[in-house]
Amino acid sequence: MEIPLLILAVIAAFIYTLVASIRNSSRIKSLEREVVSLKRLMAAGVAAPVAAQAETADSAQKADFDAEEESAASEEDAAFQAEHPSEAEVAAAMAEAEDLASKEEERVLAREAASTPATKESFESLLGARWAVWAGGLALALGGIFLVKYSIEAGLLSPAVRLSLAAIFGLVLGLAGEAIRRKAVPGIATTYANAMIPGVLTAAGALTLFGVVYAAYGIYDYIGSGTAFILLGLVAFATIGLSLLHGQALAGLGLLGSMLTPALISSETPNIWALFVFLTISWLATAAAARRQGWTVVPSLANTGLGLWALGYIAIAETIEADPPTLSLLVMLAGTLFLWPGRHFDTPPAEENEAATPERRAIRAMRLLLRPSLAISLTVSMAVILPAIGFLFTDGSIDTHPALIVSALIATLAALGAARHNAVWPAIIAALGAQAAVS
Incomplete structure (x- = not known):
């Protein structure tokens, strides 16, 4: 019972981290709103002196014009008009002042951005931000797999029901990763972007589905080798496809699943053509994803996997x-x-x-x-x-x-x-x- 309890503890820590991230993101958003309001107040403070200068300049020009034209108006009326300009003049001056203030703010931000050096994330920061998420994702995947094993051994429900629940659990993990990637849960994607939470949840769901299919075939004989081969291949290709959204690490997981699928499925009469056609399609899918994303690590692993399969077949087969x-x-x-x-x-x-x-x-x-x-x-x-x-x-x-x-x-x-x-x-x-x- 120690292993299930440990997995549950890690899962609880993972969920606690997600909840804390939501709270922290809401605090950060409130601080951002306060900063925006302070910037607006500062811009208004800069605009007021400029507007006053514009009013003074307009009054001086008006006074000069009245003096040159020898207007019949008295000096008191001219002073009153100079001190109380029209609403149109005040609005024009305010608009000009706001324009000058916004341009000055843009210049200041541009200078700060140019003078600020690009900081590189340290190894301690990278590991500190990601290790808990990675451990939680692994615990979720193991939880999905052990959910099948321990619950069946305890006789709580039939193996078919538990396999179905574990498959649903894997699908829910994948949907949760996609929801967080689309920022359906506010703030997590921004606050923990470097922790790759969506990719980790999707990878945990893929591992759970791999385990469910293999358990249904290799342990409980619910499905045949052909069905298991197709299902494992579908999970692998779906994982490679989702890697276009979640990154190269998930593509590596899908590639690993596709390369291990033929080894997990045993048959008394192996079809060599089906084996290498499947491996070739896996390689092409990985290469297509790598071309779209510009990856070099995953296609290198795909080359290695295909070469090892060919070399292993040559070394083991009695009739090649x-x-x-x-x-x-x-x-x-x-x-x-x-x-x-x-x-x-x-x-x-x-x-x-x-x-x-x-x-x-x-x-x-x-x-x-x-x-x-x-x-x-x-x-x-x-x-x-x-x-x-x-x-x-x-x-x-x-x-x-x-x-x-x-x-x-x-x-x-x-x-x-x-x-x-x-x-x-x-x-x-x-x-x-x-x-x-x-x-």
Whole structure:
């Protein structure tokens, strides 16, 4: 019973943090309203002297005009008119004064913004703001999973009912994350923006749904392997889709779920084509999300996962169907060439100057090797070259001659390196892989 109690305690702390954030956000909003009212009062205070100066200038001009025209009006009437200008004149002076005050305030704010240095969030601040939210999100996910296990063991309700409740719990977590992202709960999204509360809640809901589907298949045999495979894939793809709203960390969770789905679902007659088609679709979905958001970490992990699946299949299978993994790797190369990063980082290298020193040339060479897409280039190269070499050393029987497979993979990798200025490492690794294969 210690684990459920600990999870409940962490969940309570998480909910307390949310409630405190709502209270703090309301206080911050009241302070903001007071600051705005003070600014208006200050602007009115600046406008009053300007209006007085405008009134004085108008009275002086009127007096001069009356003196030059030798008006019949007496000096007392002129003084009265100078002290009491018309309402139209006072309104015009006030409008001009307010305009001058607003422009002066804008100049002051611009100078303050320019003089204020950009502060970088410290590691202590980042960890202090996020650790409680992350721990609470993990506790919520574990709570959803243990809700299934402990309640069934206690015999409170049937496994089917508890699985349904856990699935509803996961969906509620996802809806709560979306509600907070849309600021349906006022102030949380602004006050705890760096804590990623919406993403953490959505990730907890996704983990809960993963656990429910796997428990329904692997523990209680409520659904078959085909249904479980489809449901886990849907949860994974939905998580990748929601990562467009919640960030790269959620995309990594969806990618992890999609890469683990085939390993969680066992079958006496595995379909290799279905396996690699599913993995290829997962890779394409991740690459599409990465292109939209400009990510480099998640697509690198996707390259690594697809390469490991191909390498593991080559190492374990007694009879190898070469077409499914080969086509998946070729699709990955084509996606890297045209989908992401494509020509996003495809800028030509700096032209060499004849008078350039060897040191400058070395710096330019290092910049060429350390391009922004370094992680993607290295992972896609290793994910292709290692299975290609693995085909040559496999102990199992293979339905296609390894030379054809290795030639196709290395040639396509070399084409990637030749077609893009940012793909230096694919060209280098393709040359080394060709030399190793020939040897």
